[in-house]
Amino acid sequence: MAASTKNVSVGTVETRGIEPVPDSERHGHAGQMFWTWFAANISILGLPLGATLVAFRGLNIWQAALVAIVGSFGSFALVGALSLAGKKGGAPALTLSRAVFGQRGNAGPTLVTWLSRVGWETITTTTAAYALLALLGVAFDVRQNSFLTVLCLLVFIACTLLISGLGHATIMWINKWATVLFGVLNLIVMGFLVATVDWSKVLEAPAGPSSGVIAGIGFIAAGTGIGWANAGADYARYLPRTIPGRRLVTASAFGAGIPLVLLISLGSLLTAGDPSLATSSDPVSAINAMLPSWMAIPYLIAAFGGLLMSNHLSTYSAGLTMITLGLRVPRAWAVVIDIVLMFLGGIYFMLIADDFYGPFSTFLTLLAVPISAWIGVIAVDMLRGRDYDPDALMDTSRTSRYWYTGGFRLPAVLAWVAAIVSGLLFTTAGTGADDVWFSGPLADTWPGVNGLGWAVSIGVGAAVYAVFGGRGPITTPASSPALEESVR
Template structure:
């Protein structure tokens, strides 16, 4: 029997979640928005917010402009995450499983595969950064060299420790994850406050005050960078957590829990990163952001900093790996949910080894990665959001039926209006996209030099095209002319 996951008692929290992607029965949905607040807060207290803030300063912004960009980009993008999570409350199923109702049993494979790549990429980033944190800690405690390639065995052990702690939480499932995220937030959140307070004392306030404001277009571009690097990447995972929310929970409460839960730590971390970079621009170019920040601290403060960095990344990885396991099942791989989690972790384990021991850099691929995948994910968000405006019900049987008998089979397994709008938005979005840093881009679209492209608005255009084309074609209209 599937376990009930409310996160209300120790017994429930420690029980293995046996449910896969099948919808949660209404009587078992007892979650509250307050639980999701802690889930999103915990997932965003990692130090990756600091280099994002440094990137804004590197673009030419003042600290105060960076703060504005952080608020608009982080809070705004996670408000979208909260809006998409409404579908999880309605259908009781993971986001990419609900997406079958929109794109069709076969047509949904495309968005699902992109989502899985996004999750695996973020997990590799988390794992790589966490391994750097443990390596730096080993340097302090044991006097080893900070260069990972000089200690390959130690590096692999650091990666394995992080992955093992991830599997324990993500493997046990939703209730245990919710409980861990809430209580761990207090521990690692307080550590972050202590370290952040010390870092504030090192800020070059003269450099902060002397900076000249950047044009408004640069600020707009900064909002795009923050949105793409924070909320947009989580949008297709939001329903994975909200599927246990009680049917009576208000939609506005879900939006607020995500926007505030993620927005508070992100705005603080991004703002701090921008202040630090104003006095030390090298932070934005650091191949190892953990080591760059570690160098600013005395040894006695570096230890709690590295522990806080490791913990924040671990909390983010819990949520990402849990979602990746559900997304793997949605692709049609027939294994138990816990084994899907293990498979995903093995992939990111190998990816982290490559980035640390083989590749020459880490931060440049990170920027290229988030900017490249922001386009297809945003296209999916546009189509899915329009569909939500009409769709109030998801057929629980059809969601897990990928055969020709499914109510969501449509035409040869594809809903042509939704899939066509998604594909069109991707094509148009990439026309305006520069994937990666401008001086070392992986890809530059032919319209990337226009005002929209230069100001990082490719993701906005992608959303508008995806939502607009799908809406023009009728949105969640069925063959009978009614939304399901």
């Protein structure tokens, strides 16, 4: 695939695909990662996450706040650490992954990553369409019907395409200024929601078991940072190599942690007094019902905008992932293909499926396992000082330095598979007690009961690869001081 012409101006279409960014085109600062992950996490989906901690994990508000802090800050610190590969290699996360798994062996992790992105986009698009439908109802007294549902889906998808299609420079600019706007709106809405809390019920709620706290941390980590861990490098690839890695980790952790802790804690507060939010098939309407009528319009605008901020990031990454899979189209067209699938998924959720959060929780549970397995392998590989050969990354033929054995780097691939199998042994996934889609033979053990199958995957993937993946730094023949400095 030929290298794209560079284009990194705000408001113009980014024509670079997955090819590594040369040093001469690097720009920006670590603070961009703060705004990137703040933007990705100001959506109202954080409220149902908090609601789940109280309604289904039995935690009180203090435990839920602790879980939110550890799960959110911890998982996005990991996202920041993994994004260092993007700063070092200048390419998207799954393109860099070719160096670890081999040109063919990387297909499995890349496919899982793409499915994860499409799933998240469908969830976000569906929720945003509910917000727009509610806004039309409040502003114009229009009742929901199939035509309006499809129209609202198309409006949100068009907004997503406009931002994601333009690409990296536009995304970085919008992340900062739109986050300020929608962040302020969300703070105002949150203030009014706090006024609806039944504080007597909140303060009287007994503490849940310690196992619920551990399970809650796992649930929040899997539902927030773990889902983004394979996308961090996509946004760090334009940053200069000389930026200290610790700044990226700190910016990522605080950028996501601040909005997530506020939203998750608020969701927990609301549910302690009224559990309806945790079981609602339409979380937008459930939250809207808690507000005074005159707050409906600013709330719904904030909800729509926050979801858009998250969705355009996911869609941008999905386009890069599709190209890594072998789709030979310009990056902008990969985004177009992705949003068509997103639209079809939204129609299914809104017009066909009976349950919203059942499939959502099941989706998170299952995909967290292979993604976590990838994290374990990649983390060990990075710690060994992996350097990236830009020409070999883009050469998918047998002549590539990253072809290895038949296109597979067996230690990494086998570690990934072993980690997936191990994680699934402890995993239960289903929409409810009477509708279990999958249950591993060890799901009744302590890690399984507490939802830690994903953590088992990280541990096994890291351990197996550490033992069989070779020793010492993995560098190109012409490693440079600049490359060494990039991970400090």
